[in-house]
Amino acid sequence: MKTHLHQFAAVAATVAGLATASSALAAEPIHICTFPGSPSAALDKVVAQEAFKTAGIAATFVADGIPGGDDDDGVSLKALRRTLGHGCDVLAGFPRSSVADAASGAMRFSRGYLRTDYVSVEASTKTHEGAGPDVVAATYGSPSQLIAVQEQHVRFDLENTPDLTIQAVASGRATRAIVWYPAVVAYQQAHEGQQFDVRKTRSPYSNWQLSFAFSQDAKALQKKVDRALGAMVADGRLDTLTHAWALPASIQAAQAAQAAPARFAYMDGPVAAASRGMLRDAAYSARNAGHIVKISDAAAPAAGAPSFDNAQIAHGKSLYGSNCAKCHGANMQGITAPALSGPAFAPASGSHLTIGGIYTYMSTNMPADRPGKLKDDEYADIMAYLLSANGYGPGKAKMTADSARGSTTLLNAGPLGVAHAAK
Numbered sequence: 001m002k003t004h005l006h007q008f009a010a011v012a013a014t015v016a017g018l019a020t021a022s023s024a025l026a027a028e029p030i031h032i033c034t035f036p037g038s039p040s041a042a043l044d045k046v047v048a049q050e051a052f053k054t055a056g057i058a059a060t061f062v063a064d065g066i067p068g069g070d071d072d073d074g075v076s077l078k079a080l081r082r083t084l085g086h087g088c089d090v091l092a093g094f095p096r097s098s099v100a101d102a103a104s105g106a107m108r109f110s111r112g113y114l115r116t117d118y119v120s121v122e123a124s125t126k127t128h129e130g131a132g133p134d135v136v137a138a139t140y141g142s143p144s145q146l147i148a149v150q151e152q153h154v155r156f157d158l159e160n161t162p163d164l165t166i167q168a169v170a171s172g173r174a175t176r177a178i179v180w181y182p183a184v185v186a187y188q189q190a191h192e193g194q195q196f197d198v199r200k201t202r203s204p205y206s207n208w209q210l211s212f213a214f215s216q217d218a219k220a221l222q223k224k225v226d227r228a229l230g231a232m233v234a235d236g237r238l239d240t241l242t243h244a245w246a247l248p249a250s251i252q253a254a255q256a257a258q259a260a261p262a263r264f265a266y267m268d269g270p271v272a273a274a275s276r277g278m279l280r281d282a283a284y285s286a287r288n289a290g291h292i293v294k295i296s297d298a299a300a301p302a303a304g305a306p307s308f309d310n311a312q313i314a315h316g317k318s319l320y321g322s323n324c325a326k327c328h329g330a331n332m333q334g335i336t337a338p339a340l341s342g343p344a345f346a347p348a349s350g351s352h353l354t355i356g357g358i359y360t361y362m363s364t365n366m367p368a369d370r371p372g373k374l375k376d377d378e379y380a381d382i383m384a385y386l387l388s389a390n391g392y393g394p395g396k397a398k399m400t401a402d403s404a405r406g407s408t409t410l411l412n413a414g415p416l417g418v419a420h421a422a423k
Helices: 009-013 041-055 077-087 143-148 162-170 181-190 219-234 237-245 249-257 310-323 355-365 376-389 401-405 415-422
Strands: 030-034 059-061 090-096 107-109 118-123 135-139 155-159 176-180 196-200 209-215 292-294
Touching (some): 030 041, 041 237, 107 219, 118 143, 118 181, 143 176, 155 162, 176 181, 181 237, 196 249, 310 376, 355 401
Parallel strands (some): 030 059
Antiparallel strands (some): 118 196
């Protein structure tokens, strides 16, 4: 199956053509699709069956409603527009992230039925022969890689799929892994007796929930499903169905101790445009998978943000428009990939991302269709434009690939960005 966990979430920004569900309450059964290859597919089906039964809505599951990709970037956007409008009324197991929400009203979402974060996984036996203490496995082109790149002084073992990412820890090739928690549950179910130590990760890209997705004009259907989910919460059925997939108690306790998480606007909120990397095709990602990549081991780390000039900003803006804007947005606001400006990306303080880490990730993994296709000085110019967009002012010296890659400065919004945010 060509579609995997890290290949499906960007469908959020492309399924405006979902079948109209205004006939949802009629005699014709509602067609429910789950994401093929998703570790949570079995759970999604069980929850959907109970929710639609509770709502009194006839429903049937469509085995091949979501097509495989026909290009190297996973599920083809053209294929989704062409086929989803005819095969699916509801998408079960739709992953939502408050950080990845985009400003579109193309879809409606139910309330979340399960919190499914990205977690840090380590073998409970603590045997990792052949791996140094700094090797972290991550799934290529997925949020797990975005999360891992925020860590300092580590090396990556990039894998094709979440299953292989977990296997890297189980086999001892990696010390630990950053992975979607449902993938951990599915792996343990398939490997009886395999246990892991699971810990919370600290990243804005970690927090996800599963929900049902509907077309924008399916308000009546959405409300019925929401009421059904509410009833299932009240009488404990939802907890019973999802118990085996729930995050460990230690992580739930840590979440409860924190401030309230960002609100998911389930009823009328924007469409979730999750990381484009979650739609990465395994055959495509194989060209970079399985490699160990150092991200913050430069010979001479730069002090402070690297300098860049106005010419680089202008050229970087042009390069960004032709190579990055289709996924990250013309104004870096995020579309089918995360925003590259604003407090979620460059907070006023307390960032976990270094400038060098971002540059290294960008220059080795972007653009998504042809990673590493640009020249070093072109990546440096794009980085100059990115820094400028986040409040960093230009200087007289040009930014080089080495100065960008070697910067250990945390990406907090520059003075201009702080001033803008205060307005």
